[in-house]
Amino acid sequence: MSELVPGELAPGTGADAAALPLVHEPLPTEDLIIGTPTSATHALATIGEVEVGLWEMTPGTASDTEVDEVFVVLTGRARIEFVDPPLPAIEVGPGSVVRLAEGQRTAWTVTETLRKLYVA
Template sequence: MSELAPGALAPGTGVDALALPLVHEPLPADEVVIGRPTTAVHALATLGEVEVGVWEMTPGTASDVEVDEVFVVLSGHARIEFVEPALPAIEVDHGSVVRLAAGQRTVWTVTETLRKIYIA
């Protein structure tokens, strides 16, 4: 059996994704549009080339360039604007499932700290 990364789940174990403590860091200044949002990430597992984890962002607005990802929102609220390619903006909150594609340029406006499970 291969060695697990720090914080990763061992087979047959579980974690409360809503209660999992996360360590936040400020976003790079060139990504911040409004406010002083911070983000945190905790990788739970790597399955082949796919990573599964918990990600969180505090209120504020930030730009991003996405990777291939599907995520499920556990808590919070945000508006995601799709800048390139231009697509209609979406509102996400608990229970939302979203697919992002590598290279998409987005702007995230988080109004209530957003926590999600990602598969990327």
């Protein structure tokens, strides 16, 4: 498997999703709740209108408005609170699979840098 993927994966290639280097940026100030977490996104492939990629967030708490997606946590731990519509919070860690819906308002409390593989 390749160690660095500068863009999307080419057909017939692979990468270590847990070790792929990602470039972090600060989250928008209006999304910050606790701390100064950063995040990174790396699109791996676009299949039709569906994007597959990696997303990572460092420890802290931030709000988000979700898109339609399913994700699998590769590394790290977090608590996801569902603000609107209100649903029970969930704890996620390696192997967790979660479905999010377009427009859901959430608050993510990351306790260990969280990396997920998403399909959106």
